[in-house]
Amino acid sequence: MTSITSLFAASALALCAWLPAAHAQTKVQIGIVTALTGPMAAPGVFQMNGFKLAAEEINAAGGFTVGGRKYSIDLKVYDTRANPSEGATAMQRLATVDKVPVVLGELSSGVAAAIAPIAQDFALPFILTVPTGPNLTEQNNPFLFRVNANNHQLNVALADFLTKQAWSPISFIAWNNDAGRGGVSGIKELLPAAKDGYVGYFNVGEVDFSSHIANVRNSKSQAVMLFMDEEPGSLAIKQIRDAGLKVHLVGTLAMGSDRFLKRLDAQKLEGMLQYNAFPPNADVPRIKKFSQLYKAKFGEEAHGFSAQSYDGLMVAVAAMQAAGTVSDGKAIRDALAKINHTGVIGTIKFDAKGQANPQVYVTQWCANGSRRILYPDAAKAGCGAG
Amino acid sequence: MTQALLEQVINGLMMGSVYVLVALGLVLIYGVMHVVNFAHGVLFTLGGYLGHFFFTQWWDSFWMATLLSMLSVGLVGYALERGVFHPLHGNLRNQVIASLGLILAFENAVIALWGPNALQWKVATTEQLVSVGELRFSVHHLGIIVLTMAMITALGLFLKHTRFGTAIRATSQNQEAALVVGIPVRRVQWSAFALGSALAALGGCLVGPLFLVFPQMGDVPLVKGLAGILLGGMGSVPGAVVGGLILGVTESVSTLFLPTDYRDAIAFMVMVGILLLRPQGLWGQRVRGED
Amino acid sequence: MGLKGLACLLVLLVLASAPWWAAQQPFLLHMLVTACVLVVPAVGLNLMLGHGGLVSLGHMGFAGIGAYVAAVLMVDARWSFAPSVLAAMLAAGAAGGLISLLCFRFRGHFFMIVTLAFGLMLHAVMNNWDSVTRGAAGFAGIPRPSPLRWGDQVWSFGPLPNFYALALGMAVLAFALQYLVVHSNFGRSLAAIRQDERLARSRGVNTLLYKTTVFAMGTALAGMGGVLQVSFLRVAAPASFTMLESINMVLIVIIGGAGSLVGPALGALLYVGLPEMLRLSNEWRLVIFGVMLVLITLFAPKGLAGLCARAWQWLIPRKTTAVAKP
């Protein structure tokens, strides 16, 4: 059966290749779902930047070759507004109207959970590049893949590092959403030795952290973990430092960038730690190359979400090449399941549930506004490398 | 513990002051027009954005930018009163629904014009710190409390001792009677609407530099301002002040004892509970025209 | 059956045959399902807002109750779809009735603000009660209704056309319920409450009881819509039940025409279809909706349905005109 299909596909491809010989290149539409508006719009920009960068790089190199034929990439982008229903609509459109071979993206786990079953309905591979909810890859959905580390993986790495620091008690200030709540419960579970400090949640749109800070002070915590995005993160750190709180700060990957530094200043950030999927200045050629490309294109330092998304698209292309098709979702899925791709964030290889296992780093801000890598031990590097 | 309590009270006063500015605007408008303007939050946002715009584009002065922003939002308020709320007067349902429409229109227009990302508004006062024992606060932080108190006093004096203030009070107490004694009720209504809108803009400009200027910045102040005027008794100016401050302080003090993920839910539960026991609010009297 | 009834039947036939004429456009079918998912709670809100005059700003909170009750029953307790829908409607309706009893202690604006507050509280519970609702990341893995078996025929709800049949069926059920309610003594009392509550009371209507009942009916329909939504999306996420979604519900009902029987359908179709037609960015589309809402309250309080009715009258003037003999 498969052989017949592939035979058919191959002959069809051959036919196509033969017929419009004048056109050296055909466009392949790749589906992108992301949040361009709504509460997740800001991180959505970084995700899009990664996809744009990857697509441009491939197209600038003359496209990619499948079955002896060159294809260029055309991104078909839909805005999901962090709303599950909009996500489902976008996916349906990609599957039935645009008929794309593969879909990438999304930021919030709730929306991704609404998209994934449709991917399965249409045998259309769906590659997540940002959402961290661990349960997404637990639904026995063979068409769902995740490039980025999920909450559990992030927490394990961070807990591993924090155990060695032996700070106690530890307090938390977290966004009251999937990433924030997942982070708090995960770390608490993995750090049984640390005494409970204060746990404060805030909703999207809340900007005043002063009452949380007073509670952290009152709890005599040695460290505060900030599970939130760039914008609230900058507010929280400023308010913590202004309040004169003497605690170790631990943040998310959103807080380890030069852009973040611009919002505050080196003095406020000094000593702060963050887990990071992607240290943009690490002395690794693939990372350096990506960071330079990104900076040249967007005029700012690369972001982890961009790196993950860049890799996601590259993996998708590699899978299409391996499968020898730009239309058969099933074949692309099978290729994805077997893929072993070296991307910017490291080796991408999906487990049986579709989850990749990228390296998680812990970096720290230095006094001069650069960062150093503290974890893993193998990647340890001084100021300016993080 | 006492220190934490003190710190929380000061924090609460600061956020409470912002709620008060919103609540005052709502209450002024409610008083003379019997409209709860649900779009008041987007006027707060608009105020923040316009302040930021004037600050970065025209004048490098926080006060000039704030004044200009208040003026512009006041004009927007005037236009809304003339164009939307007055034509719908007497129809409470449609007024509320129109204000929901305004929320959608304004909030998304702001995103379309300025983008979804937060803007930073750097003002020197947010960087200067004042130490109180072990505690430290930014000057801007304390400035918000002081300025709000000044605004409240000024507004109180204005309402009590000027002709126009008296006209506003008379209109809120009894519109027909105000008409009979020759008070220009229409003028009172649109100017109160403009004044209320300008107060919302002031709130946005005060908060903008301390926090960030972003499209949803008015949502929380709106909801809390509404709760504040309900708590204080609809239509009562001192009630709005007390209601807003009580809300701010209990909110931050409660984080000492209660889980924060249910903070808003608890705040609303308490509000509904108080109102069930005292339907006229803590301060106000039962208002007419609410049947 | 009058001309109107015939027109309704025709529209229903067209909609019911969508899987055939839209066979080549599954996306259209998806949009129709989305519209059905919106229409069910919108009909509920129309009963409350359009017919009873009760503006609830927390409607989707109750849809959330239905959604999560059904999710827990179907996934954790392994109930099948139909009893879960009933239980969800019962739970949402009961919660709506009880909460409305508290809300009715307040009048006018107070009432609306308190409904808004309850909507926020319900959302907080959905977002925060991790052990039951799976929290902010959403309750994934909600099954579609199990297949119907008839001898060796199997009718599965997995394929879109089959699920569309279910969604359309539920929407028609909601409209049928609305029709029955409005054309009953209860509906007439409700209309009286909307127009003049004091008069209704003096005619013997226990207005508090009637309002509570219609609130329970409306929220039960919201619950039904919630179940339909989560079994369609196969995930229940708090993001589907926010204050903004509740406001969108009001928007659908008002733009469609509050108090009109077909209003919610027109509103939902426009809400789903307009962005597809306009191809604008999300912001401008919402700006347009917002401005439309304001314009409709100002110039066409009966919404699209009212405008359509006027056009209909203009095309086919009624034989018995409303003008009295001299």
Add this chain to the structure above:
Amino acid sequence: MNHLRIQSLGKRYGGVVALDGVSLDIEGAGIYGLIGPNGAGKTTLFDCLAGTTEPDQGRVWLNGQEVTAWPAHRMAHLGVARTFQECRILPEETCLDNVLFAAQPQGLLANLAQIWTRRAGHRLAALDEAMRLLHLVRLQDHAHVPAAELSFGQRRLLEIVSTFMAQPDVLLLDEPASGVNPSLLQVLGDFVKTMMAERPRIMLLVEHNMAFVMDMAQDIIVMHQGQLLERGSPAQVQASAKVVEAYLG
């Protein structure tokens, strides 16, 4: 039957005493005029009787049953119907629907059941009577016109017709003649007399149009400053010095 007893009814609004211990015994069918200067407490008395407001003190009996502070809808079930000074109708409904609504049973459970059974027997049975009453006030041509399109006087008539349609034992009419032009007033007076002749009952009539009320009522009750001032036949009351003083002073 037909016995309304009021004992020292009192009601204050803030500092204003609206009713100051009113006691009344109304026995036997007939039209009772209730007059008095503005602010005498007539409408407050109506509100207390119809259950629109709760009295602060005092008691009320209807046909031997105590009904003090019963809510409006229960009073309606008991057969007390009223009109409002400001004239209340259902503006969006047709005149016929307005009248039919008054005859509609309002029990919640029965009406919920009716949603499913869709029994319209009651409504159909009331149709003839409704049309007959509309004929009596010459509104038959407006039967299918939304009530909002009526003139103010016609609305008054519609309100009163609806009130009679409820077949009440006690009728409370609050200033039915105000805002009604003389020719319609004639129609109104004839209508009320016809209805009262068909089925005797208690009708309390608050009215400022003295000619109208003296013509209609057999018994006049005068109120002043929340208290009962005088009671008697029209002739007696018109001759009373106290009444003249209250109106002039």
